[in-house]
Amino acid sequence: MVSDSSRRPTIYDVAEHAGVSKSLVSLVLRGSPNVSAKRRAAVEAAIDELGYTPSTAAARLAGARSQRLEVVIDDYRNLWFVDLLEGIRQVTDELGYHVGVVDMHTGAHSALNDVIASGVEGVVVAAELPEALAEQVSVQAVVAGNRASRPPGADLVANDDDAGMTALMDHLFELGHRRIGHITATGGSAGRRRAAFEAAMRRAGLTPLSVGVDAETGADKGFVGANELLDAHPELTAIVAENDTMALGAFMAARQRGLSVPGDLSLAGYDDSPLAGPKVMDLTTVDGRGTELGRQAGLALLDRIANPDRPAETILLPPELVVRSSTAPPRLD
Amino acid sequence: MVSDSSRRPTIYDVAEHAGVSKSLVSLVLRGSPNVSAKRRAAVEAAIDELGYTPSTAAARLAGARSQRLEVVIDDYRNLWFVDLLEGIRQVTDELGYHVGVVDMHTGAHSALNDVIASGVEGVVVAAELPEALAEQVSVQAVVAGNRASRPPGADLVANDDDAGMTALMDHLFELGHRRIGHITATGGSAGRRRAAFEAAMRRAGLTPLSVGVDAETGADKGFVGANELLDAHPELTAIVAENDTMALGAFMAARQRGLSVPGDLSLAGYDDSPLAGPKVMDLTTVDGRGTELGRQAGLALLDRIANPDRPAETILLPPELVVRSSTAPPRLD
DNA sequence: CGCTCCAAGTGGAGCGCTCCACTACCATAG
DNA sequence: CTATGGTAGTGGAGCGCTCCACTTGGAGCG
Known part of the structure; x- marks a missing residue:
């Protein structure tokens, strides 16, 4: 902790201080077993006496490995990635990896390229990458979640949006709903959920009804979408939102229109985010099992780093329907 | 875009390809004016022919500067930092800085130390750092928001929580509220808001009433806090939450208890987050002006990097009261 | 007792850049 | 015609590590 000279100490300073060679210091730093306890102690003492941190x-x-991974996301506002990150860290923390997060903000230059150039060992892509960018990803990669494009050779780990949405629709059908609207968005996952919604409706002999056209999935979009649906189709008895955040907007729209949930209108989301919890919306939703997905993505990435030529794999996790109080049988009238 | 050999191309490969010296390539890379158009073009052609990216x-x-800054946050779930980040980037983007985000997740080793060791030029601290950690911050720093501790020599840029909360309380008093509860949390900002709440109540000759004891500020905490307040004091006519997210929890608690907002209970938050918008809660809140705060923090940090010995400054931004439909005069009874 | 073998430790080369001192050349001024 | 200066470009040193080939000193063994 001494700030002797102006210059930051180097491995040579530590070596001299401890009376050993720079190579031995390097060995201690990297935890080599071939170092005697005595020397190791001397080196460690020198290190914190000088306040040394390796460059x-x-x-x-x-040639050292960076021990850094990055999760690439679209936008911090979409909290889907938080559980994913936790899952990834569960499997990478103990190996000493540092896992960061980069967003694809549309600055002058692509943040992703910066990050890749800065030497990460691998990335978990949890964003919709433009095709051209995806092709340029020159580090080990695994894609998390259903996406439109995919870096060459990357694994895919996703929740099975098809199965999740189908289970949710079965739940609504069983309750007796027939007039169901869907608030959607663009993107890989949203597209799949929408397709599953429409397929389920058609299978039941019903006409699917979806609104929402851009990539944004904020609560305000859900509000607008719900109003649009209810203005055009006041007879709807249930609304399914692309995710929980949009469901919150729909919830607020219903409230403003004087519709009670689930009395007048059943509402469902997707993701099982904190917003859907019993102490907030108490929302029927689908648990995409983000943490588990993160674990799998982390393991896949680590495996890919250790074994770069392994062919790409796809892992599909079965999601879980979570029934809460926002869905109920439709009012009889 | 050619992948000639196995090895990644170096500056020497580019130089040879373009028929110039490695130094000239370096000059081109760094945008030196002392390079003829002809050679510059030759170098640039060689660069993308080889697919060269500098190490x-x-x-x-x-000795090159890293051109990287980091925003240090507590938790991705608290979206307060998103506007801050946008503001920072508004002033740093054009200078070519890469601005990342690190969370203080409680892993084995401190992510902050990793990041500092990796050579960022400066950090914006938007988190509650443990005192010991704050002292170790060895790069230029500015603190954003009111915090318990502060790295040595760091500037402080914050919204004036005192003034914001006071304005909010004046608004409630003017509407006629006297029995007002507060849902709070721990931490620098929360502490100041709470103090301002209590001071305002006392000035009005009223007894302040606050609940909430830990650092968590999720919606579920707001739900629990509101129920606690209303169980003990059903006579309350207004509740003020530490932030908009907690206000959402309080909103849901009111709904569950059959209290209409603002008919039976007025509700206010803080931050003017998307949740508070007219298409979601339509919540009376205080705009902490996060983007502007980010701009100021970014400017302060850039200035500090250019001029490291400047004494620390404190910039306090006046926040703005945003009145929406969640507050109204109390029911007469 | 001489041999091998392994554990512990050393020094040198080199990773791919930036920076600096320097040269070559040309234009302009005295 | 020489001094002066600025612009364009070069080569070498060195940043602080890791890796590798190597040395040294004992322990183990026939």
Whole structure:
């Protein structure tokens, strides 16, 4: 903790201080077993006496691995990635990896390229990458969630949106709903959920009804979507939103129109986010099992780093329907 | 875009390809004016013919600046930082800085230390750092928001929580509210807001009433807090939450108890987050002006990097009261 | 007792850049 | 015609590590 000179201490300073060679210091740093306890102690003492921290730049140049992974997301506002991140860290923390998050903000230059150039060992892609960008990803990659495009050779780990939406629709059908609207958005996952919604409706002999056209999935979009649906089709008895956040908007729209949930209108979301919890909306939703998905994605990425030539795999996780109080049988009239 | 050999191309490969010296390539890379148009073009052609990307590790070792800043946050779930980030980027993007986000997740080793060691030029601290950690911050720093601790020499840029809460309380008093509860949390900002709440109540000759004891500020905490308040004090006519997210929980608690907002209970938050918007809760709140705060923080950090010995400054931004439909005069009874 | 073998430790080369001192050349001024 | 200066371009040193080939000193064994 001494700030002797102006210059930041190097491995040579530590070596001199401890009376050993720089190579031995390097061995201690990297936890080599072939170091006697005595020398190791001396080196460690020197390290914190000088307040030494290794230069990661020098280490990287000399060939050390960066031990860094990044999760690529679209937007921090979509909290879907938080559970994913937790799952990834569950499997990478103990190996000493640092896992960061980069968003694809539309700045002058692509943040993703910066990050890849800066030497991460791999990325978990939890964003909709433009095709051109996806092709440029030159590090190990695994895609998390259903996406439109996919870096070459990347694994895919996703929840089975088809199965989840189908289970949710079965639940609504069983309650007796027939006039069901869907608030959707664009993107890989949204597209699949929408397709599953429409397929389920058709199978039941009903006409699917969807609104929503852009990529945004904020609560305000859900509000607008719900109003649009209810203005055009006041006879609806249930609304399914692309995700829980949009369901919150729909919830508020219903309230403003004086419709009680689930009395007048049943409401369902997707993701089982904190918003859907019993202490908030108490929303019927589908648990995409983000943490587990993160674990699988983390394991796949680690495996891919260890074994770069392994062919790409696809892992589909079965999601789980979570029934709460926002859905009930439709009012008889 | 050619992948000639196995090895990644270096500056020497580019130089040879373009028929110039490696130094000239370096000059082109760094945008030096002392390069003829002809050579510049030749180098640029060679660069994308070879698909060359400079090694940031080597550049850093050789003394180049990293052009990276990091925003340090507590938790991705608290979206307060999103506007802040946008503001920061407004002033740093054009200078070519890459601005990332690190969360203080409680992993084995501190993510913050990793990040600092990896060579960022500065950090915006938008988190409650443990005192010991704050002291170790060895890069330029500015603190955003009111915090318990502060790295040595760091500037402080914050919204004036005192003024914001006071304005909000004046609004409630003017509407006629006297029995007002507060849902709070721990931490720098929460502490100040709470103090301002209690001071305002006392000035009005009233007894302040606050619940909430830990650092968590999720919607579920707001739900629990509101129920606690209303169980003990059913006579309350208004509840003020530490932030909009907690206000959402309180909103849901009111709904569950059959209390209409604002008919039976007025509700206010803080932050003016998307949740508070007219298409969601339509919540009376205080705009902390996060984007502007980010701009100021970004400017302060850039200035501090250019001029490291400048004494620390404090910038307090006046927040703005946003009145929406969640507050109204109390029911007469 | 001489041999091998392994554990512990060393020094040198080199990773791919940036920076600096320097040169070559041309234009302009005295 | 020489000094002056600025613009365009070069080569070498060195940033702080890791990796590798190597040395040294004992322990184990026939």
